Amino acid sequence: MNKISRPVRLEYTNIVKTYGKGKNTKAILNDISLSLKGGECTLITGKNGCGKSTLLRIMGGLLKPDSGLINTGLHNLNWNKYRKALGNDVMYFYQEPYMFDGTVRQNLTYALDKKQNKDIIDNALKWAELEHRSDTQAKCLSGGERQRVALAQAWIKQPAVLLLDEPTANMDTEHRLRTETFLSTFIDSGTALYIASHDPNHFHRIMNHRLLIEDGYVSEFEELKATNTVNDQNDDTLLNDSLLQSNKNVTLFPNNKSTNFSSQDNK
Amino acid sequence: MQSLASTTVDxxxxxxxxxxxxxxxxxISFQISTIAILIAMVPAILIGFILAYYNFPGRRLLVSIFNTMLAVxxxxxxLTLYILLSRQGPLGEWxxxxxxxxxxxxxxxxxxxILVAMSHSAFQSIEKRAWDTAKTLAANPFKAFFIVMREVRFALFGALLAGYGRIIAEVGASMMLGGNILHYTRNIPTAIALETSKGEFAQGIALGxxxxxxxxxxxxxxxxxxxxGTVVRD
Structure with a gap:
């Protein structure tokens, strides 16, 4: 099996996805090509129903496209083997992440690898500021807390690719910025981040690229200044940057996996 | 004929x-039914899972067949197995x-x-998001399957209980296939049928x-x- 090497670099070419059959066929994605690189954040934006989520689900290996190619830099991957090749290296989260029956701690356990020490769960709870909620039923959490549980799961798994579908929808500015801060940890650690959002102005602190999808095509691709920082003084919010700055000191990934790819990626 | 009360006391x-x-x-009853449910359990739950989460040609037909078989x-x-297993049947040599x-x-x-239909409906009852999330969290598809199975464990346990209740109390198939041989194939339902036909109500009621x-x-x-299982619903 061709595993994805880190830092991750994937090229998706001519992705096509349609739904329905016969006369009811509707093309969601028409010939989309894009790339994904470790340590960078890309925002996919567009109107509701334009195919943002479909694209993310395809990239996450959860949905098979009608056609398209993927290249890892070394190999061309068959779509049927794509998910297996991604293995533990990709994580996809819904707008409202699904919480399994059980406590927050139990939900984090599902992300744990056999080789990992269980102490990592305590560190993840601390990182996501969920220590006080560790024994709470996960299904009882608010939307923002669910997002943090999902990010804590990602923090444990240290994926090479993190795909988030509208992670800050329905969040107020404070919680959105807080989430951006958590996400910056992943970028700093070399994870390739793809975020779908209907609002093109969100995540501007952390994004390197922004692509607009219209009628199933990439109608705009914008390369932005890669700052990977969350203490942007020009933010249109009135929030005190101390919140952002304090969170900037969050712990990076818990074991040497991160140092492998972050160090290479920063070269 | 003795009164119901005195027969029950006996x-x-x-x-x-x-x-x-x-x-x-x-x-014998518990032994046979327990073996049967244990053998059926794993493949039936797997089939229920596959029918719920994978789309393939003939899936709907299979679901309909299993649902129809509930009423057989x-x-x-x-009778069907009797024909297959009888001396002249295709499996008579066994x-x-x-x-x-x-x-x-x-x-x-x-x-x-019963197990397929109930586990299929259990897996269908939870959101697609659960399966996608399990796949994204788990290291392999087996672990993802167990995460989702844990999510519906109460419904699956209910399916096992319903299946067990059905087979331990059935008389038709046991009578035809087992032959009601004492100390070998006589189980509770066949014994009740036999003792009642002999007028031995006390033993029938005891087993009842x-x-x-x-x-x-x-x-x-x-x-x-x-x-x-009734935690806060999503």
Missing amino acids: AVKLLLSGDADIWNIIG PAVVVG RLLFTQTAMVLGQIALCFP IILISLAFFLTIGLHYMQGK
Whole structure:
């Protein structure tokens, strides 16, 4: 099996996805090509129903496209083997992440690898500021807390690719910025981040690229200044940057996996 | 004919006296039904899972077949297997007719559609997001399957209880395939049928008490499990 090497670099070419059959066929994605690189954040934006989520689900290996190619830099991957090749290296989260029956701690356990020490769960709870909620039923959490549980799961798994579908929808500015801060940890650690959002102005602190999808095509691709920082003084919010700055000191990934790819990626 | 009350008292005395024949029949019943449910459990739950989460040609037809099989009477299942296992039948060489193995086969055939249909509906009842999230969290598809299975464990346990309740109380298939041989293939339902036809109501009621008690405890267990499962809904 061709595993994805880190830092991750994937090229998706001519992705096509349609739904329905016969006369009811509707093309969601028409010939989309894009790339994904470790340590960078890309925002996919567009109107509701334009195919943002479909694209993310395809990239996450959860949905098979009608056609398209993927290249890892070394190999061309068959779509049927794509998910297996991604293995533990990709994580996809819904707008409202699904919480399994059980406590927050139990939900984090599902992300744990056999080789990992269980102490990592305590560190993840601390990182996501969920220590006080560790024994709470996960299904009882608010939307923002669910997002943090999902990010804590990602923090444990240290994926090479993190795909988030509208992670800050329905969040107020404070919680959105807080989430951006958590996400910056992943970028700093070399994870390739793809975020779908209907609002093109969100995540501007952390994004390197922004692509607009219209009628199933990439109608705009914008390369932005890669700052990977969350203490942007020009933010249109009135929030005190101390919140952002304090969170900037969050712990990076818990074991040497991160140092492998972050160090290479920063070269 | 004795009154129902005095017959019931005799039946209880028979049970408490530790009558070897009675307890042998009870033992055979539980042994055969437990083996049958254990064999059927794993493939049936897997099929239920596959029918719920994978789309393939013929999936709907399979679901319809399993749902139809729920309504097939035990005696028809018994008859079909009898024809297959009888000396002149295609599987006659196996010489399984009137053995405990034949009874196990009959009970598997009876509980399998129940387990498939109920586990399919259990897996369908949870959101697609659960399966996608399990896949994204788990290191491999097996771990993802177990995460989702844990999510529906109460419903699956309910399916097992329903399947067990169906096979331990069925008489048609056991009678035809087992032959009601004392100390070998005579189980609770076939013994009740036989003793009643002989006018030995006390033994029939004693065995009936065991079945009713079993049904009671299965129901209590089911309610307990369902109660455990009622956490805050998504």
